[in-house]
Each structure stands twice: as C-alpha cells, then as structure tokens.
Amino acid sequence: MTTTVPKILVVGGGYAGFYTAWKLEKHLRKGEAEVTIVDPLPYMTYQPFLPEVAAGEIEARHVVVGLRRHLKRTRVVVAKVTGIDHANKTATVTPEVGEPWQETYDQIVVTAGAVSRTFPIPGIAENAIGLKTVEEAVAIRDRILTNFDRAANLPPGPERDRLLTVVVVGGGFAGIEVFAETRAFASALLKSYPTIGFEETHFHLIEAMGRIMPEVSLKTSEWVLKDLAKRGANVHLDTQVKGAVDGNVELSTGQVIPTDVIIWTAGVMANPTVVRGSDLPVEERGRIRARADLRVGTPEEIVEGAWAAGDVAAVPDLTGKGVGGYCVPNAQHAVRQAKLLAKNLTAVLRGEVPSEYIHHNLGAVAGLGLYNGVFQSKGIAIKGFFAWIAHRGYHGLAMPSWERKFRVVGDWWQNLWLGRDNVSLEALQNPRYVFEEFAARPRPAAPEAAPAPAIEPKSVAGENAPTAGESAKA
Template identity: 70%
Template sequence: MPKILIVGGGYAGFYTAWKLEKWLRSGEAEVTMVDPLPYMTYQPFLPEVAAGSVEPRHAVVSQRRHLKKTEVITATVTKIDHAAKTATIQPAIGDAWELSYDIVVVTAGAVSRTFPIPGVADLAIGMKNIEEAVAVRDRVLTNFDRAANLPAGPERQRLLTFTVVGGGFAGIEIFGELRSLASELIKYYPTISFEDTHFHLIEAMNRIMPEVSLKTSHWVIKHLAERGAEIHLETQLTSAVDGKIEMSNGESFHSDVIVWTAGVMANPVLKNTDLPLDERGRLHVGADLRVRNGDDVVPDAWGAGDVSAVPDLTGGGVGGFCVPNAQHAVRQGKLMAKNVVGAMRGDAPAEYFHKNLGAVAGIGLYHGVFQAGPFAVKGLIAWFMHRGYHGLAVPSWERKTRVFGNWILNFLLRRDIVSLEARVTPRAAFAEFAARPKA
C-alpha cells in the first residue's frame, strides 16, 4: 500500500486525515499523521476559553479518538527530504528516527510572528494554542485575587492593567472577552471598582479588523470604549521590559498581562525541507494544493492551511493568496483528501475556490459583530450568530454537544471564576510538607 504522511494535525491536517478515512477504500493506502500535540485546537474558541465561557478540553479535538484508521504519532517532524521521501521524526523522549513515505501532505500550520521588541519574548503570551488561553484566564483571575488585598497604588494598578497587541480578529476578540470577564468579576470583589481596571489594545495600522467595513470597525472601537477599553491606533509597541509598556506615541504604563496577536508566520520546520518556499517561508502550492516549483508540479507533495501560500481564485485574498484562517484551512483539508485520493486513482485534482460569505466575531458576552459585504449586524444578534456558527463548525457531534452544553450551563449558573494557576507547580503543596530523611 502507498504510505501517506500528514505533517501537522491542525485544521487542515486533521480534516485531511478525517476525510481520507472516509474516502479511501480498505487497503488502498496507509495514513500516518505526525503532530507534537495529541489534539487539534479549535482556535476560534481560544478567546472564550480565556474568558471562561468554554472549557479548555471542549475546545480541542482528540486525534486518536476521532481518527480510528490513521496512525497517530505524537512527535515533531524536524526534517523532510522529499527527494528520498523520508521525514525525520523527533519524539519528546527518545531518539529521532526516519519515516519513509510515498505521498507527503504538509499542514504544519503557523506560529506567532513577533518582532525584536525588548521585553516581548520574555513577558508576552500568544493566543495560538489552548495552553496560552488557559494561562491568560488563570492570570486574570489570580490578579484580581491579589489586587483585592492591596491598597491603591502602582502594584495594584499593574495587576489590573491588561494589554493586547494586534487589532485583527484574534486581538479584538480576546480583548473584548477579557473586558467582559473583568466586568463580571468586579461584583465578586468589593474592594475593586470598574474604574480600577484598565484595558489597552495597541494596533500599528490606522484601523482594526480589516475583514469588516471601516464603518463597522469604528462601531467596534466606540462600543469597546463605552465598555471601558482603550484602543491605540497608528501606535507601535516599542518596549515591554519588566512589564512597562512603552508606545510610539510617547505614552507608557505598567501591565502584568500582555497578549500578543500581531500576526502569524509559517511553521519554521519548512526551512528543514527540500520543498519550494516563497519569500515569506510558506510552501509554494497551486490552487489544486499540489506543491509546485515554479510552474512545475512536485510529484507526491501537497500542502494546505496556514503553512502554504494557496492562491485565492476569488481575487479577495491579500497579495492574491488565501488569508491564514480556519475557514480556509478546514475547506482546504477536505479538498486535499479528495484530491489525494483522486490522484491515486488517476483523476485530475480540483482547484480550491471559496468566496468568503462574511465575517463574524464575538467581542465579549452578549456582544458581537457580523459583516457580509455592505451588510452588518451588531450586538446581541451578531453574538448569537457567532456562537451558532462556531458551535456547529467545531468537528464532531461529540464536541458540539459539549460546547453547547457548556454554554447552556454557563447561562443558567454563570461562568466559573476559579483560577487554577497553581497547576503549573502541582507538587508544591506536597513538597512543602513532605517528610524527608534527616541529615
């Protein structure tokens, strides 16, 4: 049987494997998927995970539970030698080994793109995986606990000042969700008032959320300002050393939580391959998702998702390519499976074409925005549209049921506000009192 290797288990990789299981005949091919994490993260839920509206485990999909015919390897692909059709697999524990394949599907995804701003690498946290979202939630809740015991002053203000860098969809959603969480927390802390909490979003461009109209983006800015959140446009973060936020407009303040959402870049693992890349380090593929070297097709190599520069045939993409988001990655993964199976059977692959029908975002509990062409919906209705869309889009009915059930329970019982930040040092309580041999 031909061996199909899928590098990466995110949206595109997971859906490729899921649909290959559906369309491959018994014994037609052997599918292996390699990813350092044993689950696919549904990233649109990360802001709600950070705000306590979605339980962390409900925002991820187990690869082994849902991929019943695929060999799942929890490890990292560190090198791809397509000329020899081998990949180097590095597990978390143990020695690396080489895995041979006949067909490779590269869906390694993207990582946070940062700039050499002092302090960012040391203190900021991204919003690309579930662990980051959980850490942000615990930090916000813990900061309220600590600030409640402090008198008014610089330390208390630092603990209650939260900063988001990047005004795209990801940045605005996490910004709005954290503002919503903080507003709800105040009722549980008599010593903390609404005026004690400070939220800042820093955006280098002259607008936010380029996926919506300028008029709608202005409404979002005004709406968030009314909720006590400040957005700094045409402003760059110049330093975050020791938590002191310094901006290009001359303003500065101290912040304990700094969330970075200012862009992504292709997974650097591609640098260790002999596959053709573009100037931004993305895999060069055609609209049919086959890897291309110029105009020539690279045999038995495919790519999709954020790691690939997929042409946007609708003409709506940035620079002529599909933007790196979940909508494209999921659909490309499904098409990838069809094309790979079709190519094995001698059929011509289909080209990827998806015209964006609209953009929807949640900006806090009961607040949302939807844009489709010139038509926009704002407020509660848009928030229901956001939850409905993503609740149905998360893979498998098992996960959909858990997510909707979580939302219903939160509506009836309110969201949980317990911080589990001590989880990062689980042995501390035991070790403190554990008996030790006498010297």
C-alpha cells in the same frame, strides 16, 4: 508476490492536518492507503474558541479534538517532523523521548500550521503570551483571576493598578475578540470583588495601523471601537510597542503602561521548524509554495507526491480577493482546503484529475463578549445580540464532531444559568508545590566523630618515668 499500499504522511495535526486525515478515512477504501499523522500534540485545537476559553465561557478541554479518539484508521504519532527530504521521500521524526527516526512515505501532506509572529522588541519574549494554543488561553484566564485576588488585598496604588491592567497587541480578529472577551470577563468579576471598582480595571489595545479588523468594513470597525469605548476599553491606533521590559509596555507615543498581562496577537508565520527543515519550494513570506489544486509547486511545475494546505502554505486565491494573490491564513480556508485536499489526493491515487480550490468568503463574524458581537457579509452588517447569536451558531456548527459540539453547547447552556466559574487554577503550573512544602525529607547525616589525637612518643630520658597518677598511687 507481496504488494504494498501507498503511504501517506500528514505533517501537522491542526485544522488542515486533522481534517485531511479525517476526510481521507472517509474517501479511501479499506486497504487503499496507509495514513500517518505526526504532531507534537495529540489533539487539534479549535482556535476561534480560544478567546472564550480565556474569558471562562468554555471549558478548555472542550475546544480540543483528540486525534486518537476521532481518527480510527490513522496511525497517530506524537512527535515533531524536523526534516523533510522529499527527494528521497523520507521525513525525520523527532519524539520528545527516544531517538529520531526516518519515516518513509509515498505522499506527504504538509499542514504544520503557523506560530505567533513576533519582532525583536525588548521584553516581549520574556513577558508576553500568545493566543495560538489552548494552554495560552487557560494561562490568560488564570492570570487575570489570580491578579484580581492579589489586587483585592492591596491598597490603591501603582502595584494594584499594574495587576488590574491588561494589554493586547494586535487589532485583527484574534486580538479584538480576546480583548473584548477579557474586558467583559473582568467586568463580570467585579460583583465578586466588592473592594475593586470598575474604574480601577484598565484594558489597552495596541494597533500599529490606523484601524482595526481589516476583514470588515471601515464603518463596522468604527462601530466596534465605539462599543469598546463604552465598556471602558482604551484603543491606541497608529501606535507601536517599543519595549516591554519588566512588564512596562512602552509605546511609540511615549506612554508607558505597567501591566502583568501582555497578550500578543500581532500576526502569524508559517511553522519555521518544518519549513526550514524541508527541501520543498518556499515563497518570499516563508510559506510552502502550493498550486490551486493544493499540490506543492507552481502553475507550471508540480512537485510530485507533495501537498500543502492551511497556514503553512501559500495557496493561490482564485477569487482575486486574497492578500498578494494568496488565501489569507485563517481557519475558514484551512478547513475547506483540507477537505478538498483529501478528495484530490484520493483522486490522484486513483489516476483521476484533482480540482482547484476556490472559496468565496461568505463573511466574517466575531464575538465581543457575552451577548455582543459583529457580523459582516458583503454590504450587510449586523451588530450586537443577533451578531453574537450568529457567531455562536456558526462556530458551534463548525466545531468538528457531534461529540465536541455537545460539549461546547453544554458549556454555553450551563453558564447561561449558573454563570462562569471564577476560580483560578494557576497553581496547576506548579502542581507539586503543596507536596514539596510538607513532604518529609531524610535528616542530614550526623557529622562523623573526630579521630582521637595520636599519642606522641616520650623522650628517651623519660620513657619509663611514671605518670603523675602512677606516682600518686605509689
């Protein structure tokens, strides 16, 4: 008699997916279940560090956590889940190379995360870049450095101004952090570019609402605005982007800002590929409907064998402080939900009762460039250097695994003494350009020789007449 163990399929390897699989390995006994995680990328990205990657303060590879390195007992599949048929407990797995296949499961955990939410604004899809992946953060850093190199060779004028202008759209935490970090980065670069003055660098933040950083108090957000203004940053509140064709950012105020760097941080939405290809229940904002115990369903009805957490899930906020009654999509919730989900899933497999997710927000912390930050916890606000220390301390500890912690802290320590690298590696996006330029190529084939003209037959009268040469010989 053969017995099979339950199969657990984790869809998505971001915060929630990685932590769920990581903690399942801790909670499950050997042979108690088989865990498979599917994600298009073989690593998890610690997104709170992306602004520091964009500013050259942390090496890009150090903010990602390799799935295969840290998940010892989990099967890792690098592919996309393009369909979920929970009625038959199968998922369609589509690899980049090869044919799709059907993956069967007993329990499914949907943690596919979120993507940048954009609007049909002319030019945004063609010219803007998000800040959800480490690749985007690296591209922002390299573009700023490359533009400094190009601008240094140009005389003052519109093209030079365009290269030295950065526009960030969105005044939430991600937008403010990347805005402040890149502003500080550009200021630090000036000592290496003596032909470029501070007044020639232009940084603009566009926010549709009347304030920034809704996660902190109004007083704290106003302090951040004043601090940014001291550093030469321009913040446009109650302003919308109407167009970005050819890099010309058109604002609702009528102002047009020519730029070569447009960073979009104006919101996120649940991964549409997974949500739309699933038969699991979805709420009005396009997220999978979850219960407080992180099982898919409603308080009255449970979808057996299905779980959801993180940005892709609408998880009730039992503290009563969530937007619309749900937990806001951020890393703080995703990690904590994943840890509880692993415990609850293990409990259900053992016939036990799962617990409900409840988390009281302890505060918010943001980095605003080197040696500057802001920290808010209830009515307590800390600003400046000590808030920056709190920011680095919190995220340094939150980075998963000691191996990753050591790498990140090592970057900070080295930069403290050696400074940031200021070399653009934008050519990495076309690594074969030198090889292609000088590579020997086969010579073009020689043209074929033209065929000899055919000799026309002579007339009957002169068929046997001698040629002129024969007559001469005669």
